[in-house]
Amino acid sequence: MNASRVADGIFRLSANIGSEILFEGMWLLPHGASMNSYLVKGEQAAIIDGVCDWDGVPETLYAQLDEVGMNVSDIRYVIINHTEPDHTGWLRSFSALTGDFEVLITARGLELAKAFYDLEVPFRVVKSGDSVDLGGGRQLVFEEIPNVHWPDTMVTFEPATGTLFSCDAFGTFGAINGAPYDEQLDEMQLRFFEKEALRYYANIVARFSQPTLAAIAKVRKLPVRIIAPGHGPVWRRNPEFIIDLYERLAGYGKGPAKPKVTLLWGSMYGNTEKTVAPLLEGLAAEGVESAVHQVPQTHIGTILASAWESTGIALAMPTYEYQMFPPMAAVLDELGRKQVRNKLALRVGSFGWSGGAQRELEEIVARQKMHWQFLEPVEFRGAPAAEELELIRRRARELARQVKAAALA
Numbered sequence: 001m002n003a004s005r006v007a008d009g010i011f012r013l014s015a016n017i018g019s020e021i022l023f024e025g026m027w028l029l030p031h032g033a034s035m036n037s038y039l040v041k042g043e044q045a046a047i048i049d050g051v052c053d054w055d056g057v058p059e060t061l062y063a064q065l066d067e068v069g070m071n072v073s074d075i076r077y078v079i080i081n082h083t084e085p086d087h088t089g090w091l092r093s094f095s096a097l098t099g100d101f102e103v104l105i106t107a108r109g110l111e112l113a114k115a116f117y118d119l120e121v122p123f124r125v126v127k128s129g130d131s132v133d134l135g136g137g138r139q140l141v142f143e144e145i146p147n148v149h150w151p152d153t154m155v156t157f158e159p160a161t162g163t164l165f166s167c168d169a170f171g172t173f174g175a176i177n178g179a180p181y182d183e184q185l186d187e188m189q190l191r192f193f194e195k196e197a198l199r200y201y202a203n204i205v206a207r208f209s210q211p212t213l214a215a216i217a218k219v220r221k222l223p224v225r226i227i228a229p230g231h232g233p234v235w236r237r238n239p240e241f242i243i244d245l246y247e248r249l250a251g252y253g254k255g256p257a258k259p260k261v262t263l264l265w266g267s268m269y270g271n272t273e274k275t276v277a278p279l280l281e282g283l284a285a286e287g288v289e290s291a292v293h294q295v296p297q298t299h300i301g302t303i304l305a306s307a308w309e310s311t312g313i314a315l316a317m318p319t320y321e322y323q324m325f326p327p328m329a330a331v332l333d334e335l336g337r338k339q340v341r342n343k344l345a346l347r348v349g350s351f352g353w354s355g356g357a358q359r360e361l362e363e364i365v366a367r368q369k370m371h372w373q374f375l376e377p378v379e380f381r382g383a384p385a386a387e388e389l390e391l392i393r394r395r396a397r398e399l400a401r402q403v404k405a406a407a408l409a
């Protein structure tokens with residue numbers, strides 16, 4: 001990856017991480033991810049956001065500074081929009097190379113930076129409305145957007161070019177190879193990043209959907225012409241694309257989403273598995289899109305992305321040792337933690353003697369305050385009889401009808 005020019009005096013420096021990394025120690029990155037920093041050059045230079053400290057990553061950043069004719073020691077300001085180590089890990093290496101700089105950070109960010117890094121560097125606390133003048137017509141204005149991922153988060157705005165440095169907000173997964181700007185993406189690549197944005201949102205940002213909507217309202221008041229996020233492409237042909245997408249994704253936190261049903265199923269001996277076909281037939285009979293994921297075979301990050309944009313969830317799992325098939329319980333718990341809320345739902349499944357899956361399902365949904373609205377479940381003993389499969393088909397069809405009525409256009 002090379003440095004590239006975002007706008008007059010503004011450069012994107014970036015490193016990709018590959019699919020061997022689990023992001024946050026748990027999320028698969030089948031297509032990698034990019035970590036973007038930005039250099040703003042006035043009479044003085046600022047670097048906005050940084051990169052992680054993994055092997056070679058800070059060095060990639062330094063090499064790109066070289067490409068734009070800058071030394072590490074030319075940087076006067078380091079702007080930390082968000083203290084998470086994917087953007088700040090490089091600080092230790094950076095401060096070992098140079099001394100004469102100042103770190104601009106929110107008050108909450110400062111607490112975190114002190115807790116993470118034992119660094120004797122000069123910090124300056126900034127708040128919404130504060131700015132720093134770099135000279136040469138370049139100014140940076142700060143706006144706090146707390147709890148867009150972490151409590152410390154802010155965005156940085158450069159008025160002369162209308163560039164918003166938004167860090168995690170408006171980010172996407174997906175490594176970037178040679179085409180970091182939206183105007184370089186063809187239709188297929190655009191759809192790719194739209195999907196990577198959904199997975200990034202569902203895995204990383206979903207829990208913070210209310211603060212994200214508040215942040216979008218703030219951003220819409222700024223004359224933004226370019227969105228330069230911490231992950232993914234820079235949006236400068238059509239910044240509205242990613243703002244609108246984020247607004248839509250954040251809105252899904254309220255429940256109604258696409259007219260789509262995510263079907264999650266798990267089975268030990270194939271009895272519950274027999275319900276998958278009639279469930280899908282019922283959904284298809286109403287023309288409702290469905291996505292099917294077997295549990296535990298499918299990674300939770302994929303399931304979350306699918307569930308997040310679905311208005312309906314169909315669950316098929318048996319009873320196991322008086323409770324729910326354990327990997328499904330883990331999936332439901334995670335959906336609860338990410339606040340996949342107010343969904344329309346149906347549960348079916350097999351049991352052998354006294355059941356228990358249904359009771360645990362109700363416990364999880366209540367404990368996680370998920371407010372899912374369930375149709376009457378269909379439980380059966382051992383293998384499902386033909387009438388039970390027919391009932392399941394009808395109930396899936398009813399779910400599909402409800403989903404169509406409730407889904408967003």
Ligand SMILES: Cc1cc2nc3c(=O)[nH]c(=O)nc-3n(C[C@H](O)[C@H](O)[C@H](O)COP(=O)(O)O)c2cc1C
Pocket residue numbers: 266267268269270271272273317318319320321322323350351352353354355356381382383
């Ligand atoms: C390890 C194991 C634990 C089970 N625990 C229970 C249980 O606690 N209560 C119950 O009603 N059935 C229990 N069952 C029976 C299953 O729910 C039943 O065999 C069901 O048909 C399995 O569905 P499947 O073929 O979709 O895996 C258990 C079965 C297994 C293999």
Ligand SMILES: [Fe+2]
Pocket residue numbers: 082084149150168
């Ligand atoms: Fe983050």
Ligand SMILES: [Fe+2]
Pocket residue numbers: 084086087167168230231
């Ligand atoms: Fe990040």
